Amino acid sequence: MTETRTLSGKDLAADIRSQVAADVKALREHGVEPTLAIVFATSDGGTRWYVSSIVKAAEKAGLRAIERQLPDDSTTADIAAELQRLANDDTVHGIILQTPLPVGVDGGALAALIPFGKDIDGINPLSAGRLVIGESGFAPATAAAVMELLRFHQVPLVGRHAVVVGRSAVVGKPVAQLLLREDATVTVCHSKTADLPEVTREADVLVVAIGRARFITGRHVGAATTVIDVGTNTDDAGNLVGDVDAGSVVGVAAALTPVPGGVGPVTTALLLQHVIAAARAVG
Amino acid sequence: MTETRTLSGKDLAADIRSQVAADVKALREHGVEPTLAIVFATSDGGTRWYVSSIVKAAEKAGLRAIERQLPDDSTTADIAAELQRLANDDTVHGIILQTPLPVGVDGGALAALIPFGKDIDGINPLSAGRLVIGESGFAPATAAAVMELLRFHQVPLVGRHAVVVGRSAVVGKPVAQLLLREDATVTVCHSKTADLPEVTREADVLVVAIGRARFITGRHVGAATTVIDVGTNTDDAGNLVGDVDAGSVVGVAAALTPVPGGVGPVTTALLLQHVIAAARAVG
Incomplete structure (x- = not known):
């Protein structure tokens, strides 16, 4: 019988969050309000719970978080329009496109619309490629x-x-x-x-x-x-x-x-x- | 003692080349002259030999091939300028940036200048990323x-x-x-x-x-x-x-x-x- 060590993520998460809170403070002092936007197009309960848990964690750390819930029957063009608005909005620093997307929506095309610098969940193919090549970017x-x-x-x-x-x-x-x-x-x-x-x-x-x-x-x-x-x-x-x-x-x-x-x-x-x-x- | 089979590439290469020659002919009949450009910035003999072997193979198959040899002391900006010219040239369909590059040159930045559609050797990070994600592109x-x-x-x-x-x-x-x-x-x-x-x-x-x-x-x-x-x-x-x-x-x-x-x-x-x-x- 091996004694199996439990590798909790709680202390590590708390460390990261408190560093984030300190960083937010420093950025605000320089006039920058770090802002996260989460786009999703589902009324699925699990997804909404997950999105709101991120928003809560963000707000607790002092980050501004924007939820953009689109209708369940949104098309690729609908979601693309929202992503493009956020891409062009200089007050938004990070964008998450939350899955699942509506059936028939082209997730690959949408992922490519998140600008590399705002692609904090690394779904843009350019982020994936830079990871392979060993260049900087968000994993x-x-x-x-x-x-x-x-x-x-x-x-x-x-x-x-x-x-x-x-x-x-x-x-x-x-x-x-x-x-x-x-x-x-x-x-x-x-x-x-x-x-x-x-x-x-x-x-x-x-x-x-x-x-x-x-x-x-x-x-x-x-x-x-x-x-x-x-x-x-x-x-x-x-x-x-x-x-x-x-x-x-x-x-x-x-x-x-x-x-x-x-x-x-x-x-x-x-x-x-x-x-x-x-x-x-x-x- | 195992009997080791030899997996030659010669017949396969000949098959591909003859298909390419047929495709070139068909494209020319539609007024398209398929064109490859190879950029290199070294007088190294091995590299020049390799580049001219590609050019010869291209010409044998009826493809137009352009060699762009830049000086050994070219800078990132010099090579970037050449790549941008080729990127904007609608008569050029494929671009190869041949290594080795001069010391100090930023190969990663240059790779990103080859447009995805012309990146026939798959060195642009976007090509690499699409490969990971399973989307179309050149490996x-x-x-x-x-x-x-x-x-x-x-x-x-x-x-x-x-x-x-x-x-x-x-x-x-x-x-x-x-x-x-x-x-x-x-x-x-x-x-x-x-x-x-x-x-x-x-x-x-x-x-x-x-x-x-x-x-x-x-x-x-x-x-x-x-x-x-x-x-x-x-x-x-x-x-x-x-x-x-x-x-x-x-x-x-x-x-x-x-x-x-x-x-x-x-x-x-x-x-x-x-x-x-x-x-x-x-x-």
Whole structure:
């Protein structure tokens, strides 16, 4: 039985938020009011809850936050018009386009409308490309949160084997790029991977971002594995559950981030930090 | 002793070139003269040889090719001015910025000046980002050549373990993205990887792009490994040698691309194919 360390994100998130609050104060003294705008086009309860949690966190840190809720039947052109308004508004420093978007809307075309400097959640293809090439820019906040958690808990990466399960453009792929930048050997697995447990058991660091509740179990991890659970699924009882079956992994893996209280709060805090960086770059 | 299959690139390159020649003819009949421009700022013999080999291949296929040799002491601004001229020239469909660039020149800034539609070697960060996100665009020709070779020789990829050694923005990283797109499980290794042979021996497909002559030997491969050698090094005798020590790998691995005659000719042919695609998109 391995003693599995819990890698909480709460203290780290609190640290980032208090630094953000101090930075906001300094920026205001220079006449800059750091401002975040969140665009969404759904009345889905979960999304609205998530958006308002970001707004609350922003306001608590002294940031101005603007919610732009568009109708559920918005078209690509409707959302594009809103993004262009915000792109041209010098008082807005960071823009988030929150998913899910209405069916039929061209998310790729919309992502490209968020100016690189305001793209604080790294969804513009230019942000993605600069990440690959190693140039400055905003990584998707969730991917950045995984890296900050690993750093905060002093998990070594140089030369270690990091395995990422999931290859989405918003988590899996950017996390792989960031792990590579930190000199880890990086494997990306997905639904087509043959014998997944064999691959993941060898991982020193296992990042799970597949969007399937409790998919990763004790047989997927080794005694040396640090598991980062990016999942945010809702179970039948309405509880937030990760992609990792914590009950089965605890006692087997070396360490595990909790859900909730792991990657999530760090992600929100980093979105605010990115707004500060964006405001500084133009302020 | 395994019988190691030789995966030549010559027949594939010839196929692509003859298709390009046919496409050129069709485009000319529609009044479009597909044109490639190559910008370089070095008098280095190897580079000049490489550039003129592309120009010769282009002209043989009926494409117009323009060489723009700038002085060895060109600045970022000098090269930028040339790229901007070509970017604005509607008669130019594809632009290659050939390395090495003069010391101190900002290659990243220059890459971003090649318009996305003319970026036939995929060096603009937007091209890189669209590759990650899965949107259309030109992949770096060398990375695309690796994939075409695997397809031509019917090497299966779905669910197989592909290992890429090297993480450059022009080969290793884009090859990893393309392998992932084909549903391989992909591991990226590099100079900091612990126990490289242990990782590479497990590979079904091993792509080597590290720029170190004969670095990969028999102990790095398994009997099931198909080895793609992207290396183009020059040995003391002036011969072109790969990153793989063919003498040591033959008899151990399942298959190996030769150097010369493997990835190289396919890369050149694909650059021409990309010019056709770029000309079609605007013609």
